[in-house]
Every structure is written in C-alpha cells, then in structure tokens.
Amino acid sequence: MDINISDVASQCINEINKKIKNLKNLNIIVAGKTGVGKSTLINYIFREQLAETGIGKPVTQHIQKITKKDIPLTIYDTKGLELGRDTQKQIKSEIIDKIKEGLYAKDENKCIHCIWYCINTASDRIEEDEIEWIKEFTEDNKDTQVPIILVLTKSFSKAKAKEFKNYIDSLNLHVCAIVPVLAMDYEIDDDYTAKAYGGEELIEIMGELLGEELIPTLQNVQKAAIKQKIKYARGIVATTVTATFAEGFAPVPFADAALLVPTQVTMIASITVAFGLKVDKGIITSFITSILGTAGATIAGRTIVSNIFKLLPGVGTIVGGMISGGTAAVITTALGEAYIKLMEKMCLGEIKAVDLSSKEAMTEMKDIFKKELKKKQ
Ligand SMILES: Nc1nc2c(ncn2[C@@H]2O[C@H](COP(=O)(O)OP(=O)(O)O)[C@@H](O)[C@H]2O)c(=O)[nH]1
Numbered sequence: 001m002d003i004n005i006s007d008v009a010s011q012c013i014n015e016i017n018k019k020i021k022n023l024k025n026l027n028i029i030v031a032g033k034t035g036v037g038k039s040t041l042i043n044y045i046f047r048e049q050l051a052e053t054g055i056g057k058p059v060t061q062h063i064q065k066i067t068k069k070d071i072p073l074t075i076y077d078t079k080g081l082e083l084g085r086d087t088q089k090q091i092k093s094e095i096i097d098k099i100k101e102g103l104y105a106k107d108e109n110k111c112i113h114c115i116w117y118c119i120n121t122a123s124d125r126i127e128e129d130e131i132e133w134i135k136e137f138t139e140d141n142k143d144t145q146v147p148i149i150l151v152l153t154k155s156f157s158k159a160k161a162k163e164f165k166n167y168i169d170s171l172n173l174h175v176c177a178i179v180p181v182l183a184m185d186y187e188i189d190d191d192y193t194a195k196a197y198g199g200e201e202l203i204e205i206m207g208e209l210l211g212e213e214l215i216p217t218l219q220n221v222q223k224a225a226i227k228q229k230i231k232y233a234r235g236i237v238a239t240t241v242t243a244t245f246a247e248g249f250a251p252v253p254f255a256d257a258a259l260l261v262p263t264q265v266t267m268i269a270s271i272t273v274a275f276g277l278k279v280d281k282g283i284i285t286s287f288i289t290s291i292l293g294t295a296g297a298t299i300a301g302r303t304i305v306s307n308i309f310k311l312l313p314g315v316g317t318i319v320g321g322m323i324s325g326g327t328a329a330v331i332t333t334a335l336g337e338a339y340i341k342l343m344e345k346m347c348l349g350e351i352k353a354v355d356l357s358s359k360e361a362m363t364e365m366k367d368i369f370k371k372e373l374k375k376k377q
Pocket residue numbers: 032033034035036037038039040041153154155181182183184185186187
C-alpha cells in the first residue's frame with residue numbers, strides 16, 4: 001500500500017480546518033478601570049494582538065465586543081468603571097444582562113465563561129469603590145455563578161504583588177482566584193527590566209475553571225503559556241497511542257503500515273489546533289518528508305517502516321514482516337513529540353515557516369524525530 005505525501009498533507013490540512021471549525025467559542029468579560037492594563041493583558045494572553053487588531057463593536061454603552069476572524073474567542077471589554085457610583089452600577093447591570101442573555105440563549109457558544117476583573121498592583125491599593133463593586137457584583141451573580149478572577153496587573157515587583165494578593169485575600173471577596181500578572185516587560189531602571197510573567201498561572205487557572213469541551217479552544221487562543229500547550233499536546237499523543245495501540249493490537253504487516261496514517265493525521269491536526277499556529281500544506285509536507293527521508297511523491301508502507309528502522313536500528317524487530325503494536329506506538333509517539341517540538345520552535349520564533357523546506361531545517365526535524373525514537377525505545 002502506497003501513501004502519497006501530498007495527499008497526506010492535504011488530509012492534515014482538511015482535518016485541521018474541520019477541527020478549528022468545531023471549536024467551541026470562549027467568551028470572557030474583562031473589567032477594570034481605564035489604564036489598569038486590560039488591553040495589554042488581552043494582547044499578552046491571546047494570539048494576534050487581539051485588543052489592537054481585533055474588530056471592536058459596542059454592544060452596550062460600556063461594553064465593547066472584540067472578535068477576530070478564525071479566533072474562537074470573544075472578549076467583552078468594559079470601559080468607564082472609574083467614572084463614579086452611577087456608571088459603576090450601570091456597568092454592573094450591563095454585565096449581568098450580558099451573562100443572562102448568554103444563559104437564556106441556551107447555547108454554550110454564547111455563554112459568558114469567565115470574568116477577569118483587573119486591579120493595578122502598581123497603584124498599591126484596591127479602592128473602596130472597587131471592593132464595593134465586586135461585593136455587589138458577586139451578590140448579583142449568585143444565581144448565574146460566572147467565575148471571577150481578580151487579575152493584579154502591572155505586578156512588576158513580585159514581592160509587592162504577593163503582599164497585595166494576601167491583603168485582597170483577607171477581604172474574603174467571592175472570587176475564584178487572585179493572579180498577579182506582568183503583561184509586558186517593565187523597565188525599572190537602566191540595569192533592570194522585569195520580565196513579563198503570570199500567563200502560565202492565569203491559563204492554568206482558566207483550564208481548571210472551564211469545562212472539558214472548552215480546553216481545546218483555550219489552548220488554541222492562548223499564547224502566554226507555552227508549557228501548558230506542550231503538556232496538553234503530549235496528552236493528545238498519549239491518548240492517540242493508547243486508543244490505537246492498546247494491548248492486544250494485532251501486528252501490522254509492513255506493507256500495510258500506511259493503515260496507521262489516518263490515526264497519525266488526526267493526531268497531527270489536534271496538535272496543530274492546540275498551538276494555534278498558521279500551518280499550511282508546505283509545512284506539513286516538509287515535516288513528513290524530512291522524517292521519512294524521502295524526496296519521492298509516494299512511498300510504500302514497507303519503505304516507511306524500513307526507513308525508520310534504518311534511522312535507529314533496534315527500534316523494532318523485523319520479524320515475519322510485521323510491526324508490533326508496541327513498535328507502532330513507539331513510532332507514533334516519536335512522530336507526535338517531533339511535531340510538538342517543531343510547533344514549540346515555531347511559537348518561540350526559533351524556526352520560521354518559510355525556512356522549513358531548507359536543508360538545515362529538514363535535518364533538524366529528522367534529528368528531533370531520531371532523538372524521540374531513542375527516548376521511547
Ligand atoms: N510595562 C508594562 N506596561 C503596562 C503593563 N500593563 C499596562 N501597561 C501600560 O499601561 C498603560 C495602560 O494600559 P492599557 O492596557 O491601555 O490599559 P486599559 O485602559 O485598561 O486597556 C499603557 O501605556 C500600557 O503600555 C505591563 O504589564 N507592563
């Protein structure tokens with residue numbers, strides 16, 4: 001059985017598009033006084049500088065809806081919380097109405113899943129009116145129960161942020177979590193710049209708060225917690241391998257090794273969606289070609305397996321022209337890990353999509369795969 005590399009790459013792209021289309025929409029309200037750093041936070045946490053480049057549309061007097069094509073996320077940005085009691089009260093009811101609207105729609109894609117209330121750590125104090133607002137809000141939110149996270153923005157001093165957090169903790173506000181964040185590097189003086197942080201923690205908490213079905217979306221839209229993307233992607237690999245090559249999986253004849261391809265296509269697509277990177281057919285083709293070590297348009301299942309065995313003798317035994325479930329699992333895991341590494345490097349800007357077809361990049365991908373095979377043996 002032959003596989004055609006261009007076809008496999010197309011299948012990956014189709015599967016990626018299908019998975020993206022099926023992602024549930026995540027809806028978050030971001031509240032806080034003007035200047036506390038809401039827009040900076042949004043740009044830090046989510047991909048594509050959403051607060052700057054997204055389309056903003058006023059939905060009420062004080063709420064603006066921000067969306068962007070192909071990002072399954074809606075941010076409701078509030079303004080005016082600094083404008084005194086009456087405006088604050090009005091904003092509170094606009095938010096509660098928005099939450100109820102989502103609930104009545106009985107559509108998970110329209111529900112408000114979380115509220116981030118931002119307080120500026122640099123200002124050193126939570127003002128009395130904010131404490132009041134949060135108390136009243138949580139009272140009104142008793143039936144709707146939308147989780148609230150207090151984000152302590154501009155927390156360039158970790159020590160100060162900790163102190164501030166402890167203080168707010170002692171107020172016993174009904175919030176799910178209090179998370180210090182520095183959304184942008186902060187230059188303290190010529191010699192010292194505080195590095196942005198807090199994204200990993202905020203995303204971890206979001207992951208705990210949101211239901212299972214929103215996790216693929218969360219990973220797709222976030223860019224501030226690469227470690228968690230990797231962890232999640234590894235979970236995809238593990239699940240794929242256990243589901244496909246569970247104990248008792250019959251050996252596959254070499255010639256039919258291509259039968260494993262659909263499983264691997266699905267795995268690659270899920271990982272791509274988790275990373276939220278723009279991956280085209282060229283990238284997938286370079287990846288497959290470099291791993292299989294072939295320049296040909298088609299390749300036989302038997303050749304794939306023997307090429308991989310050549311890459312690392314001892315990865316599997318060639319007995320009776322079969323590969324065991326165990327060997328197939330090792331190969332699939334290495335493939336998944338190599339692809340995760342590629343995605344990670346692309347996220348960090350260490351590999352550029354345009355360079356992927358270069359000889360150096362191909363060799364690098366092959367080396368990663370080889371290393372992973374070695375690890376899994
Ligand atoms: N260095 C640094 N500056 C920040 C941070 N957060 C906000 N700022 C700055 O504070 C100002 C107000 O931030 P912005 O996000 O526009 O606040 P918003 O009105 O709540 O949306 C801008 O000049 C930002 O650059 C941060 O984490 N680090």
